[in-house]
Amino acid sequence: MADPHGHAHGQGKGQGHHHHHHGLDGDRAIGWAVAVNLALTVAQIVGGLIADSTALIADGIHNLSDALALVLAFGARRLARRAATPEWSFGWGRAEIVAAFVNYLALIAISVWLAIEALGRLADPPQVAGGLVMALAGFALLVDLATAALVWRQAKDSVNIRAAFLHNLADAGVSVAVIIGGALIWAFGWNLADPILTLAISAVILWHVVQQVGPVFRMLMLAAPPGSDPEAVLAALRGLEGVAGAHHLHLWQIDEKRAAASVHLVVPGADYLSVTRAAKALLARDFGIDHATIEVEPPDACADAAQDAAAQDHHGHGH
Structure with a gap:
């Protein structure tokens, strides 16, 4: 990846200043977070198999998804620091968007699988070792x-790390629920708590994905930045x-911080x-668009300028 050089390269880019200060500290923090989450995943899945608790296995798999999210985040952060080249003219900033999207797709698959497992157990809930479930879920919460x-x-500066961070907060909530479920099983022998909790965990994961995947998908599809108004830009x-006249407008996001x-x-x-200078200044000042490509043409070169202005404006907004 961007290993020995990534940090130095990042300084030449727009967001390099941020990376210069926090890049290595952030990498170390993410490295520790990955290691701790992987250890927890092993403990929870093994514990879940011993205790016969799908809720505990579900929590473990959710933690594994966090660890994988952080691995993706870590790799994408390193890639995003690579300098732009003539061949990769926008740099590697979009690596983070791809990583976040892959992570969300994995979470959807996991949550559907968990729901199917839980539904199978509702009819015939197995005996669950509630004490072990509580102990491991308590450890998971910490x-x-x-x-x-x-x-x-790092979550404040990156859509990709924010995705991982939100999974951790969701996990903390899920762990609290698993502790309560373990207590119900331990105190009252209510084994149905386990599959019901598993379904709830699955729903929590899906709800988080639905909340977060939209902006990431928009960036991948080169949609206009959220909240932008193409009509207002043209006007x-x-x-x-x-x-x-102005027509053939396309607005899109290069990455989380740069619009074009x-x-x-x-x-x-x-003249x-x-x-052109005035147009670029206006786009940067009023619409936060720093990367603009403007083609200028005389009226006679654009015989259907009026028609273009109507038809192509509408066409451009779809992009």
Whole structure:
């Protein structure tokens, strides 16, 4: 990956300053979080098999998904620091988006599998060792909170690490539920608590995925940044001095921090340069778009400019 050079490369990029300060500390924190979560996963899955508790195995698998999320996050962070090259002209920032999306797809598969397992057990709930379940879920709760604390600072700066961080918080809640379930089984012998809890855990995982996957999917599909208004962008560009029309607008996100645009401007005069500068300044200042590609054309080169303005505006917004 970006191993020996990634840190130095990152300094040349827009978000390099952040990486320069927190990159190595963040990597160390994520490394510890991965190690602790993997150890916990083994303990919970083995404990779940011994105690015959699908809820404990479910919690263990959810923890494994956290560990994998953090591994993805770690690798993607390193990749995202690689400098742009002529061949990879946008750099590797989108590696984090791909990692987050893969992670969400894995979570959907896991939660569906857990729900199927739990439904099978509802009809005939097995005897569950409630004390062991409580002890391991208590240990899991401590690990979840420790992991969340380790990656909290990085979560503020990365969609990818935020996904992992949210899984940890969800896990902490799930562990509390498993402790309560273990207590019910231990005190009252209510073995149905185990499959019911497993279904609840599955629902929690799916709910988190549904909440988080939308923005990631938008970035992968090159949709306009959330909250952006393509009509307002076109109207602002058409209002610039020397601009007779604007069409063929495309807005998209390069990664979580960078938005981009490409647009055609119809300019009757000869002062193309000042119009282009003004358009780029407007996009950066009013819409947070720092990466703009602007094609300027005279009215006679665009015979159907008026038609374009209507038809292509509509076409451009779909992108």
